[in-house]
Amino acid sequence: MKAARRYDAVFMTASVEHPEPIPPAEPVPAAPPGEKISETGKSPPPLFAIVAFVVTVLLFATAFLSGFGFKVPDQVTFVGRFHPVLLHLPIGLLVGLLFVEITNGLLSSADLRPAAWTLLWLTCVSAVLTALLGAFLAMGGDYNEDTLFWHRWLGTSVAIVTVWMLAFRLHARSRKAKKTPFIYYALLVVAVGLIGPAGHNGGSLTHGKGYLLRYMPDSIRGMIGLAPAAVDEPIEIDELEFVEEEPPELEEAAPPADEISAEPVPAGAVIPGSHVPAFLPILQHYCGACHGAAKQKGDLRLDSLEAALRGSHDGPVIKPGSAEQSPLIQRMLLPLEHEDHMPPDGKPQPGEDDIAVLRSWIDAGESGEAAPDETKILEDEEAAGQ
Numbered sequence: 001m002k003a004a005r006r007y008d009a010v011f012m013t014a015s016v017e018h019p020e021p022i023p024p025a026e027p028v029p030a031a032p033p034g035e036k037i038s039e040t041g042k043s044p045p046p047l048f049a050i051v052a053f054v055v056t057v058l059l060f061a062t063a064f065l066s067g068f069g070f071k072v073p074d075q076v077t078f079v080g081r082f083h084p085v086l087l088h089l090p091i092g093l094l095v096g097l098l099f100v101e102i103t104n105g106l107l108s109s110a111d112l113r114p115a116a117w118t119l120l121w122l123t124c125v126s127a128v129l130t131a132l133l134g135a136f137l138a139m140g141g142d143y144n145e146d147t148l149f150w151h152r153w154l155g156t157s158v159a160i161v162t163v164w165m166l167a168f169r170l171h172a173r174s175r176k177a178k179k180t181p182f183i184y185y186a187l188l189v190v191a192v193g194l195i196g197p198a199g200h201n202g203g204s205l206t207h208g209k210g211y212l213l214r215y216m217p218d219s220i221r222g223m224i225g226l227a228p229a230a231v232d233e234p235i236e237i238d239e240l241e242f243v244e245e246e247p248p249e250l251e252e253a254a255p256p257a258d259e260i261s262a263e264p265v266p267a268g269a270v271i272p273g274s275h276v277p278a279f280l281p282i283l284q285h286y287c288g289a290c291h292g293a294a295k296q297k298g299d300l301r302l303d304s305l306e307a308a309l310r311g312s313h314d315g316p317v318i319k320p321g322s323a324e325q326s327p328l329i330q331r332m333l334l335p336l337e338h339e340d341h342m343p344p345d346g347k348p349q350p351g352e353d354d355i356a357v358l359r360s361w362i363d364a365g366e367s368g369e370a371a372p373d374e375t376k377i378l379e380d381e382e383a384a385g386q
Contacts (some may be wrong), residue, residue: 046174052167056160063156066135067149080136086136087155087202091195093119094162098192101185116309120169124162126226131159144295146205157200161191207289207304283308286350287344302328332358336359 069311097119104112134155165187172181203212213221218228283302284292291302300312308328311317317328324330331342332355343349350358 046171048167048170048174052163055128055163059128059156059159059163062132062135063152066138066152070139072136072139076136077140080133080140081137082180083130083133083137083287086126087130090123090130090162091199093123093126094158094191094195098188099124101188117169118164124166127159127162131156143205143297147201147295151198151201151205154194154201158191158194158198161187161194165191180300205295279358280305282350282354284356286348286354290343298356318362320362321365323362326362329355329359329362 008376043337097116100112100116100119103110104116134152138152165184168181168187169183172179173183200212213226216226220226280303287302289295290297291300293301298312298314300317301310309316309318309320315327317326319326328342331340332350334341336349
């Protein structure tokens, strides 16, 4: 009996379950330098994240409002015109930052982190300023809306991406992370990828659609699936032969011969073998890049007689019967350095013979009834000649 009781006591003692020890409470993590821990134990958003969010909203709002064509003060337009001066800076800095980061990753011995930080700050600041100036410039209008839409939002996206690149890099630094976060490198690649289409659309705004590919060799065009496109040669004035007929209804409108500085061009003068007025190729050659079918600065088209007589948003540019009172001729005769001179300085300028043809045509009283649709006729004849 005693042995049985001793066995039961040992068995009961071994079967008693001892409670698991309670682990000590986890200590509240210390806040990074410059941050405070709230009562819930979570850190509030750091200052740089708040700034990045505010700048993002500012860029988005400015780009959005610039698409409504508001009338803005001249001071805003003046500041916006520095956009072309500044826009190449963030492009170069962004590409340079990419190469520095690649070199830093491939060569462990090369410590280029200070250079990367400098480039990142300069890229972010210059990209934001460029986007804001571009929005100010767009508010002045006079651009192709479709092309401007893509250039506006692609450029704004580049600026926003660089802002968050800097924010994520600063966040990693504040946490004393040993490695740069992957999202920083992903955003860097995205930003570099966006500057290509953004720049292409910007070039189209300045030079007109098709500017980049206009002189591409046919061999390369075929490789990327584009049809061969012959480049039209400019028409020389000496090659034009004028019809010596003048519509009867325009004879009375012709000014006295002593008021015409050059030998008058008959109002019905056309390019031989066509129905295109003689002055039209001159306007297309010197003015078509900014006032053609692809781009109409100031709502002015000069690629057809009807459109030229319609004028711009400021009014008519041609006064039939008076070249001296036609803004088209007045601007051509201004000094080259004058702000209102057309074509602008740096663009091909019409010669004295070209201006003489235009003046004589206008002085002859051309009313727009010589040809029904010069643009279509000219396009059909160019297509037939290719």
